[in-house]
Amino acid sequence: MKKIAPVLASLLLIVACSKTSEKQDKLISGIDTSLNPGDNFFRYVNHEWYDTVQIPKTQTGVGAYRFMNYQQRLKLQGLLDSISQINHPLGSIEQKVSDFYISGLDTATINELGYKPVKPLLTKIGYINNVHYLLKYVIDNLKVNSTSLISFNIGPDQQNSNMNIAHVSQSGIGLPDRDYYFKTDSATVRIQKAYKHYLATLFELTDHDADSSNYFANVVYDIEKQLAESHKTRVERRNVKTNYHKMAVTDLEKRQPNLEWSQVLRDLGAKTDSLDMRQMEYYDKLNTLLPEINISDWRIYLKAASLRHFASKLSEPFTDANFEYSKVLTGQNEKNLRKETIASAVDNYLGEALGQVYVKAYFPESTKVRMEELVNNLQEAYAKRIDNLEWMTDSTKQKAKEKLFAITKKIGYPDTWKDYGYVHVFKDTYFENVISADAARYLRQLKKLGQPVDKTEWFVTPSTVTAYNNPSANEIVFPAGILQPPYFDNTADDALNYGGIGMVIGHEITHTFDDQGAQYDKDGNVKNWWTDTDYDNFKERIQQVIDQYSGFTVLDSIHVNGAMCVGENTADIAGVAVAYDAFKMTKEGQDSTKIDGYTPDQRFFLSIANIWRVKMTDDYLRYWINTNPHSPPKWRVNGPLMNTTPFYEAFHLKPQDSMFLAKKDRITIW
Structure with missing residues (x-):
């Protein structure tokens, strides 16, 4: 799941x-x-x-399933409403999650600011006059989770799962998937039009006239469509081996000279001489497009990418524009209530801090004990099924069972909580709080590069109704959120x-x-x-x-x-x-x-x-x-x-x- x-x-x-x-x-x-x-x-x-x-x-x-997370957000909202009534010691997890919540609910201040928080970014884009500075802007924003042309992360090397390496993946588009740019059915065309209207609205909200805004939206869409042509489909991305290309940076620079990989990695703070390029075709295409597309059009593209990323953190006209597009995409009729939205944001940006509060309030240790028993029983049953397979030979069965019993089982919440010491949160600076949390998240990630994989790390928050399997760690994970009815009831x-x-x-x-x-x-x-x-x-x-x-x-x-x-x-x-x-x-x-x-x-x-x-x-x-x-x-x-x-x-x-x-x-x- x-x-x-x-x-x-x-x-x-x-x-x-x-x-x-x-x-x-x-x-x-x-x-x-x-x-x-x-x-x-x-x-x-x-x-x-x-x-x-x-x-x-x-x-x-x-x-049920992911839609139970609506009820979870209401539960988190109740926790946040409660703890935000109290003054907490500066730097404590309670202070950070409650003040983050308070800052997101301060819509008067947020609306008064308008798009002022992103004006420095838009001004910076205006000075970009070549590919080198374009890439520098892309990297600076990537470090606060604003991804555009490059998607970068640190994770296990699939050939040496105990060590973390640098990975880059296809990126650059605003619609949910490459196929949205090429389908011609009426439902997809309606989404394409809504997306272009959304882009135009973002430009209008940043003081451009309607004609210019519509023109800019078409420029952005055209660039994204060209990038989407090089994207692998979701089916193609299921092929593990063809989505792994670990290469020396020197070789990548020869293949994609316009991407300036050595400089990009320096700007990222990533000290490495190799890189896993998961979708090579995308970066080959980007290398070609960088000098081909006029730099003025690239500036328009970057403005749209930044505004799309930050729209939900800005004033009400921006969040309204974001919702109107989402409404066409998903069929949601009304915007989420602000408290629900911000409770979800706290879970996103300070998830394991809020998770500690959630677990204390809602997760009994007896549930963890019962779950461990259930998982162990399922493993035993799985081993018997492997033994009874008619299509598999004994030697492979033995390997399969070795893998089965090597699975790490994580239940409820992490043994070691993430450190949010570098996140600075204040009651009246919602946008800056988001930036601080994202910058700290990037630094946590960067520290992994070239280091042994931390097998205790979790990739969802404790309150989330989900479960997952991480093949590079051979682990299965069941957060506290899913361990409740209808999935689990300790009295049932x-x-x-x-x-x-x-x-x-x-x-x-x-x-x-x-x-x-x-x-x-x-x-x-x-x-x-x-x-x-x-x-x-x-x-x-x-x-x-x-x-x-x-x-x-x-x-x-x-x-x-x-x-x-x-x-x-x-x-x-x-x-x-x-x-x-x-x-x-x-x-x-x-x-x-x-x-x-x-x-x-x-x-x-x-x-x-x-x-x-x-x-x-x-x-x-x-x-x-x-x-x-x-x-x-x-x-x-x-x-x-x-x-x-x-x-x-x-x-x-x-x-x-x-x-x-x-x-x-x-x-x-x-």
Whole structure:
């Protein structure tokens, strides 16, 4: 998942667990027994909820998964409202998060400033008269997270995962993905027009007339479209090996002389003689365009890039313009309330500082203990599945199990919190607070260069409702945010927990063995550990996943992008299978006692449909299909279950049912 306050009662399926009849009535709600579960299990479980729930006007969707983060932001808002009423010692985490929050809510000061905070940047751009100074501006802004032509980060070397090296990736565009510049369907054309209007509005808000602003917007769009031509697609970026090009800086300078790589790295403060250029084609194209495009047009481009990045930190006309574009892109009807927006900003800029407050308030240690038990059980079940694979030889099975049991498990929150000592926060300087936090984030990153990888580092905040697998560290991570209903309830029966968080655990473990993860060894290096025959068998099964999901219709004639989503779909299929196996190892899993009229097996599968209980706007669903590597929620339920034989047995599926697949067509990878 590549990625809370008590959830609203209308969104919950699981609210308690008890053997009393009173509480049993609350265990499962909203199931439409008039429907056939074998035709559309997602709808069978979620029909009543889906057809009655309203998407809040300030949101693009409602329900579980990432949309639970709306409730999390409200929870964080409550924490921040509370601690911001108190004066805290200067430099304490409480002072920083509360004053950051207060500064973001000070809209009177922010509106009075208008675009004054970015005027020095716009003035600086006006003096750029050659490529050298253009690149210098790009780098200066990159150090405060304002990315334009170059995207730079420090991370593990995929050939030596214990050491951090410098990486650059394709960049330079403002639309969500390269394909938005080239599609000609009416929905995409509408987004293109909205984006150009947004750019023009940003120029008008910085004292340009309407005609000039529209001209500038077209200049920017044309440059971005040329850059987008060189971008790899999301499917192409899934190929681990072709997105790694570690080269000597001297060789890069010969290949791309206009990019002045030695000077760029000096300006970045990056002391290194090599660089991993993940998408070489983009930087080859940029090298060509830098002298070809008039420097005056580059200045226009840089102004737009800076204004886009900082718009959400400026006065209300800028945030309104940003929202009007987002409204077309995602279907969100109204702007988020300011408190929600700033609570999210605090989580973004000071996430582990706020996370310490969140964990103290909302995360019991008993949850961590129970999760460790669940993860261990899933690993044991996974090992048994590997042993039983018919398509894999014993030597590869042994390597797979070594990798499986080498996985690092992170649960709840980091053992070591990030240091925010270099972040300076004051109650009346929101823009400067953001810059300080971003500058400190860059310095933290830069310190990693050439150093051993810190395997304790987390890449999401504790409150976030997500989970992730990091293949270069061979680790799976479950933040405190996801360890609550409907995913996890420490008082619930095993069927619900194994069908909930158990499926998520199985999903994340499987990323260790999906089309990308399978290319990494147990230490996180890209290294082959397969026999040729076994890997061919594996790729054949991966192709089956691509082909099957490509046939699933999402909206009108739009289908799941099977190739883009293959890693997540593989993880969903195996995640359900291994979670079920682990559940069957429990006492309840071996029992047949019904609760609320459903057998343990049925409740396991009901829980799976519940954890993806989501409703989105159509516009956001289109955006999702274009940019998200996960299938939409309906197919995160129906897709895996179509391939899960115990589901057929639990709900007595028949050949005439829409979800029925012949046994030979059901996909088993792990």
